[in-house]
Amino acid sequence: MRRATSLVRAAVVCLALVVCASSAEAYLQFIVPLRGIPTVLKWKRMPVRWFATDASASGVPAAALQATAAHAFSSWESVPTASISFAYVGFTGASPFADDGLSVIGFANEPDEDRTLAATGFTIDTLTGEIVESDIFVNSAFLWSTASAGDPARYDLESVLVHEIGHFLGLDHSLVGETELLGPDARRVLASGSVMFPIAFGRGNTADRALQPDDIAGVSSLYPDGSFTSATGTVRGHVQKNGRGVFGAHIVAFNVQTGTLIGGFTLNTSGEYEIMGLSPGPYVIRVEPLDDASIESFFIASDPVDANFSVTYADRLIIVGAGGVTSSVDITVRAK
Amino acid sequence: MARLASVLLVVWLLLGLAADAHAQRARVAGPPRFDITLGAGLVTGVALGEASANLRSNATTPQSYPLFSTSTRLLPAPVVDVRVAGAVTSRVAIEGQVHFGQPELETAISADKELAPDVTVSERVTETLLAGGVRVTLANLGRQPRTLPYVSGGVGVLRQAHEEGGGTEQSSLVYLGGGVRHALSVRPGGLPRVGIRGDVQLLMVKGGLSVDDKITPQLSVTGGVFFTF
Numbered sequence: 001m002r003r004a005t006s007l008v009r010a011a012v013v014c015l016a017l018v019v020c021a022s023s024a025e026a027y028l029q030f031i032v033p034l035r036g037i038p039t040v041l042k043w044k045r046m047p048v049r050w051f052a053t054d055a056s057a058s059g060v061p062a063a064a065l066q067a068t069a070a071h072a073f074s075s076w077e078s079v080p081t082a083s084i085s086f087a088y089v090g091f092t093g094a095s096p097f098a099d100d101g102l103s104v105i106g107f108a109n110e111p112d113e114d115r116t117l118a119a120t121g122f123t124i125d126t127l128t129g130e131i132v133e134s135d136i137f138v139n140s141a142f143l144w145s146t147a148s149a150g151d152p153a154r155y156d157l158e159s160v161l162v163h164e165i166g167h168f169l170g171l172d173h174s175l176v177g178e179t180e181l182l183g184p185d186a187r188r189v190l191a192s193g194s195v196m197f198p199i200a201f202g203r204g205n206t207a208d209r210a211l212q213p214d215d216i217a218g219v220s221s222l223y224p225d226g227s228f229t230s231a232t233g234t235v236r237g238h239v240q241k242n243g244r245g246v247f248g249a250h251i252v253a254f255n256v257q258t259g260t261l262i263g264g265f266t267l268n269t270s271g272e273y274e275i276m277g278l279s280p281g282p283y284v285i286r287v288e289p290l291d292d293a294s295i296e297s298f299f300i301a302s303d304p305v306d307a308n309f310s311v312t313y314a315d316r317l318i319i320v321g322a323g324g325v326t327s328s329v330d331i332t333v334r335a336k
Numbered sequence: 337m338a339r340l341a342s343v344l345l346v347v348w349l350l351l352g353l354a355a356d357a358h359a360q361r362a363r364v365a366g367p368p369r370f371d372i373t374l375g376a377g378l379v380t381g382v383a384l385g386e387a388s389a390n391l392r393s394n395a396t397t398p399q400s401y402p403l404f405s406t407s408t409r410l411l412p413a414p415v416v417d418v419r420v421a422g423a424v425t426s427r428v429a430i431e432g433q434v435h436f437g438q439p440e441l442e443t444a445i446s447a448d449k450e451l452a453p454d455v456t457v458s459e460r461v462t463e464t465l466l467a468g469g470v471r472v473t474l475a476n477l478g479r480q481p482r483t484l485p486y487v488s489g490g491v492g493v494l495r496q497a498h499e500e501g502g503g504t505e506q507s508s509l510v511y512l513g514g515g516v517r518h519a520l521s522v523r524p525g526g527l528p529r530v531g532i533r534g535d536v537q538l539l540m541v542k543g544g545l546s547v548d549d550k551i552t553p554q555l556s557v558t559g560g561v562f563f564t565f
Contacts, residue, residue: 191401
C-alpha cells in the first residue's frame with residue numbers, strides 16, 4: 001500500500017548530448033530529498049529482475065538485444081567489490097517506460113530525440129529511496145551494432161547498455177573525460193575515463209563495454225561487498241575560491257602507482273568533496289571546473305555551480321590507506 | 337708468500353668460500369665474537385617510475401589520451417644505520433642491519449591537457465630497512481694491518497610508512513656491498529677493540545613504492561664506529 005501511494009518517477013538520465021535531466025545532487029549516486037532527507041536511490045532486493053522487449057531495430061533482432069543486455073548486466077555483476085545480481089525473466093510486449101512494475105529494456109523509435117541514444121527511468125519508493133522499477137529505452141532511430149568488433153557505421157549497443165545499466169543501478173554521470181565544443185550547444189567527446197561519462201563515444205567504438213576504475217568505485221560504493229570498505233580508502237577535503245567554498249568542482253584522484261583515475265564533485269557551498277573506493281597508494285589530486293559537459297548532466301539548474309576557475313592540483317602527494325580516510329585535502333583555486 | 341696469499345684470495349673470492357687464510361694468522365689471533373656498528377649515512381634517490389592519467393580516446397581503435405603525466409621518485413635521504421655481527425670464523429660474520437630514514441616521495445606533474453602549470457608534490461616516507469647477510473673480511477691488502485676490507489651480501493625487507501596513517505609499503509631486497517674496517521684500538525693479540533667503518537651497499541629493491549613494480553637500485557653509503565666484544 002505504501003508503494004501504491006508513494007511511487008513517483010524520480011529521474012531520467014540519458015547517454016546523449018542534450019537530454020540529460022537528472023535530479024541528482026551528487027556525483028556517482030542519485031541522491032534525492034525524500035521528506036527533506038537526502039536519500040540515495042538504490043535497489044534493496046537482489047536479484048533485480050529484468051525483461052527485454054520483443055521489439056527489434058534495424059539489424060538487431062530482439063534476441064540479439066536480450067543477449068547483449070545480458071552481457072552488459074554481467075559486466076556490472078562481475079565487479080568483485082560490489083554485491084549485485086540480476087535475473088532475466090523473459091520477453092515482454094510492454095514498452096520500456098510503462099509504469100507497470102516491470103523493469104524493461106528495449107528499443108523504442110524516438111526520431112525527435114535526435115541526440116538521445118538511450119535513456120533510463122526509475123520508479124522509486126519515496127519513503128525509502130528504494131528503486132522498485134527501472135526501464136531502459138534504446139532509441140531505434142539510430143543504427144545499432146552487436147558485432148563483436150563493432151561496426152564503424154553504427155553505435156555499439158553493448159557499450160551504450162553498459163552505461164544505461166549504470167544508471168539502472170543508481171549511478172549518476174561521471175566527468176572523467178575531455179570534450180570539445182562543436183557549436184553553441186553541442187560537444188564531442190575527445191576521450192573519457194569512465195563508462196558513465198555523459199557523452200557517448202562515436203560509431204564503431206566498443207571501449208565502453210569495459211568498466212573503468214571510476215565506474216567500479218562508483219558501483220562498489222553503492223553496493224559494497226564485505227571487503228570493499230576495508231580494502232579501499234577515501235580522500236576528502238574542500239575546494240575554495242576567494243575564501244569561499246566552490247560548488248560543482250570536479251576532482252579526480254590519480255594513483256601514481258596503478259594509473260587509475262577516480263572522480264568526484266564538491267557537493268555543497270562549503271566546497272566539500274569525498275571520493276571513496278580508492279585503492280591504497282599515493283595520489284595526485286586534480287580539480288577542474290565542470291566545463292566538459294552540460295551542467296544539467298550532473299546538477300539541477302538551480303544549483304550554484306561555479307565553473308570559473310583554472311585547473312589546480314593539490315599541493316601535496318596524498319597517501320590513501322586501506323580502510324582509512326585522509327585528513328582534509330583542501331585546494332584553493334583561482335578564477336580564470 | 338704475498339703472491340700465494342693473493343692467489344688464495346682470488347680462488348677464495350671466486351668460490352665464495354670462507355676459508356681461513358694462513359697468511360693472516362700471524363696478524364689476527366682469533367675472531368672477535370660480536371661487533372656492533374653505530375653509523376649514519378646517505379641513501380641515494382631512485383626514480384620510481386612514470387605514469388600518465390590515461391583516458392581512452394574517441395576513436396574506433398582507442399588510443400591513450402593522457403590528461404596529465406607524472407614522474408615519481410624517492411629523494412636522497414640521510415639514514416641512521418646500526419649493524420650487529422656475530423663471527424663464524426676469523427673472516428666470516430653473520431651480520432644483521434637496521435637502517436632508518438625519512439626520504440621525500442616526490443611526484444612531478446606535467447603536460448596537463450588543460451594547460452595547468454607543471455607542479456611537484458611530495459610527502460615524507462618513514463623508511464626502515466631490516467636485512468641480514470654475510471660479511472667476509474678480505475685479506476689485508478693494505479700496508480696497515482689494522483685496516484681490513486670486506487665484502488658483504490644478503491637479503492632483507494624495506495618498509496616504507498606513509499604519513500597520516502597512509503599505510504605501509506613493504507618490499508624485498510637483495511644487497512651487495514663492501515667497505516673497510518679500521519681498528520683505532522687493538523686488543524692484545526691484534527684483535528680490534530674499537531674502530532671506524534666505511535660501507536657502500538647496492539640495494540636492489542623489488543616492489544614497494546615502485547610505480548611499475550620493477551627492481552629499483554639504490555646506493556647506500558654509510559660510516560660509523562664499531563665496537564667488538
